[in-house]
Amino acid sequence: TYLPERWDWLEEVSLSLIWVPVFRPAQLPISSNLTPLQGDPIPVVEDDVREASQETRDMFQQYMYDPIVNVVLPRFSLANSQLGLRIMARMIGTDFTLSYYRGFDDIPVMSRIDNVLDDDGEHLHTSVTMRYPRMQVLGFDINGQIEALGAMGFWFEGAVFWPERFPLTVSSELGPLTPEGPLVSEGTVIEGRPFFKWTLGFDHSIGEHV
Numbered sequence: 001t002y003l004p005e006r007w008d009w010l011e012e013v014s015l016s017l018i019w020v021p022v023f024r025p026a027q028l029p030i031s032s033n034l035t036p037l038q039g040d041p042i043p044v045v046e047d048d049v050r051e052a053s054q055e056t057r058d059m060f061q062q063y064m065y066d067p068i069v070n071v072v073l074p075r076f077s078l079a080n081s082q083l084g085l086r087i088m089a090r091m092i093g094t095d096f097t098l099s100y101y102r103g104f105d106d107i108p109v110m111s112r113i114d115n116v117l118d119d120d121g122e123h124l125h126t127s128v129t130m131r132y133p134r135m136q137v138l139g140f141d142i143n144g145q146i147e148a149l150g151a152m153g154f155w156f157e158g159a160v161f162w163p164e165r166f167p168l169t170v171s172s173e174l175g176p177l178t179p180e181g182p183l184v185s186e187g188t189v190i191e192g193r194p195f196f197k198w199t200l201g202f203d204h205s206i207g208e209h210v
Contacts, residue, residue: 011090018084023074025132026106043110044168044187067126071108074132080104094144101139104132105163109189115172133190134164150204158198165192 082103108130139159
């Protein structure tokens with residue numbers, strides 16, 4: 001990258017832009033489909049919704065269970081494409097990077113649970129819908145060497161995450177046990193609050209092989 005002479009303190013700078021039009025989730029084992037059905041307690045933020053859902057689940061233990069898990073991918077559209085941006089600069093012997101990501105978490109979470117009791121009153125059909133939460137991430141990292149400590153390497157990286165609020169709806173239609181219609185409750189799986197994660201590390205070589 002060409003830089004003017006007055007910027008000689010800036011050794012190198014680069015800009016990277018990545019656009020991914022089609023979302024591809026992480027590859028999970030087949031057994032992961034059973035995970036939403038085994039969670040205890042149900043992963044919602046609100047205590048009252050969690051307790052009520054757990055009481056309903058305990059009541060279901062007397063029925064023959066027929067669970068189905070449906071994982072829904074984001075619809076193909078320009079709004080659902082993923083975008084990544086990175087600016088890297090090297091100065092005074094140290095690398096500085098600033099990055100941004102807009103897209104989806106690649107691990108799905110539960111968005112809806114539908115429980116329907118058969119007319120025979122013995123078989124319970126449960127359908128779990130899982131979706132991928134939308135998110136944005138702004139990150140940075142710094143890495144270099146400390147010459148005064150024998151060229152010890154160091155790195156410091158962190159990121160601010162902005163997840164989209166993600167609700168969970170639970171609907172239970174239990175025939176004579178719910179004569180006025182399905183019992184419906186809604187909780188929050190992911191709060192729409194930003195949070196910060198960081199890590200700091202050092203490394204040093206002692207001799208040629210350690």
